[in-house]
Amino acid sequence: MGKEFVKKITRMEEDFAQWYTDVVTKAELIDYSSVRGSMIIRPYGFAIWEKIKNELDQRIKETGHENVYMPLFIPESLLQKEKDHIEGFAPEVAWVTHGGEEQLTERLCVRPTSEVLFGEHYKNIIHSYRDLPKLYNQWANVVRWEKTTRPFLRTLEFLWQEGHTCHETIEDADKETVQMLQVYGEVCEKILAIPVIKGKKTEKEKFAGAKYTYTIESLMHDGKALQSGTSHNLGDGFAKAFGIQFSDRQGNLQYVQQTSWGFTTRIIGAMIMVHGDDRGLVVPPNAAPTQVMIVPIAQHKEGVLDFAYTLKEQLSRIARVGIDASDKKPGWKFNEYEMKGIPVRLEAGPRDIDQKQVVLVRRDTGEKQTVSLDQLEEQLKQMLEDIQQALFKKAADHLDENTHKAFQYDAFKQYTENTKTGFIQAMWCGDRACEDKIKEDTGATSRCIPFEQEHIGEECVCCGKKAKELVYWAKAY
Incomplete structure (x- = not known):
């Protein structure tokens, strides 16, 4: 299923x-x-x-x-x-x-x-x-x-x-x-x-x-x-x-x-x-209504649900915690919370109770980590911080990798023909006619004149006249 x-x-x-x-x-x-x-x-x-x-x-x-x-x-x-x-x-x-x-x-x-x-x-x-x-x-x-x-x-x-x-x-x-x-x-x-x-x-x-x-x-x-x-x-x-x-x-x-x-x-x-990724939503911990979802394993066995609810009460001091005690199979639950992008899944079953440990699974990387109960709060807090930072870094790297400089209009048009256009940095004369022509020719619009200006050329990428400022251009939603 x-x-x-x-x-x-x-x-x-x-x-x-x-x-x-x-x-x-x-x-x-x-x-x-x-x-x-x-x-x-x-x-x-x-x-x-x-x-x-x-x-x-x-x-x-x-x-x-x-x-x-x-x-x-x-x-x-x-x-x-x-x-x-x-x-x-x-x-x-x-x-x-x-x-x-x-x-x-x-x-x-x-x-x-x-x-x-x-x-x-x-x-x-x-x-x-x-x-x-x-x-x-x-x-x-x-x-x-x-x-x-x-x-x-x-x-x-x-x-x-x-x-x-x-x-x-x-x-x-x-x-x-x-x-x-x-x-x-x-x-x-x-x-x-x-x-x-x-x-x-x-x-x-x-x-x-x-x-x-x-x-x-x-x-x-x-x-x-x-x-x-x-x-x-x-x-x-x-x-x-x-x-x-x-x-x-x-x-x-x-x-x-x-x-x-x-x-x-x-x-x-x-x-x-x-x-998001091919498994569904990925919600950053700081924006997540539920940061940790506890999934009891073999919950029909004695003590498992009690253990899970005790964990929920304990961890709710440091995070927003949910628990799925429904009779759906663990595999279904795993896929459900991956789809919903819950940052961390916590698995706990009879063996974990015996060994005084739980398994934490990161949504962003899928990485599993076995953590002893005496280190759980500290490790969980750190994991949530790591996920938040990792998601920002991944998005920032994507932004950097897909921001291009265009010095000539032919190069500008080539970037817009790519499947993933990204941002194009190009100099602009300030004339509305050039802005309109760029949109008509490429589908890209001016997104903003960045506060942090970088002077990458003397000429407008469209008309060749003296440039006034650097503009970020892109196809947009």
Whole structure:
């Protein structure tokens, strides 16, 4: 039965898209709903999201932000107030036209994001510099009517947090924008073991209505990039549209400087595609709802289950521990928890009880280790740390190995023709026409202008004119 379970996963190198679909369903992260492009997040998938959410929420609060909640619906007239913003979201907006049997006098938008709602609220509560800064965040669902969907990566409805802040000065808003991007980077690297590239989006790729957008970009196993979190400096554009003004320290009226920033359930998709393998999901210990799964061996024999439950109670002091005492065969259980990516499996049977030991099995490498009970807590803690570090190193090595420098346009195009394109570093003149041509010719888009600039040439890779900056390009989800 166990072998049949494993065979149902398509091999990654055979069909990566199908492999991904197999993993999210077989590992019981999601189920499909009756609405196209919408997913049911099952308990295990939601437990992973809660772990990520809790880690991020703690950091958001530590940086002085408060959680609030905004309405689900936005009146059309309110959405129209910021021209660039509504134009950017218009193709993805879902509209409510009826309430019960009655047609509404004004259409309501199901929020694709909440800048305008926060703008309206901030106008009512900000009057003086003493009211600033306003550091708000909300955990919510949003709707974007996507044409092509894939679980976690792109769905009609998804879960996220969206921070919205108001500041006295441009400098304060700049600091906030950078700070929150760093928080996102820390969650990706320290919790999810996903290395990221930090940088600024081009004008073409920035958030609709923003002054500028910062991003963290990660690289998936198949060589495609994924935008993993964004932080936007909105300047005073929304403040002017909504009339958010305050009396400054000299008594003059000023517009606030705003930021917004978001991190979504798509990061679970990133975790799957960065760490997963042909046996299924691999969850980094710091993100795992269950870090250790105890599987009793020959549990029908006297004392085995009692021993397993004693171990669970003991180890729960240092880790998140589960136990499978069901009557399924051990082989089935092994495959089940490999599929779900549980970092460590602990096996304990009659022989182990006699010899005062257990067997620990690493999910990432499959390595087995026999550990005496008097060293178990210490060895288990070390193993979880080793797995976390090993997953990050493996992902970082993959990122390094699949980041290429292109000095000529022919070389750039050759990289994009590879099965695994990866990131391409190339100089750019800053002209939108070159950015458009690169996308049209190769399918690669500008992912970010990295903060850590490396001057690798004098000429734009596309047009040959004087280069302005280094850009990371890639095919992306």
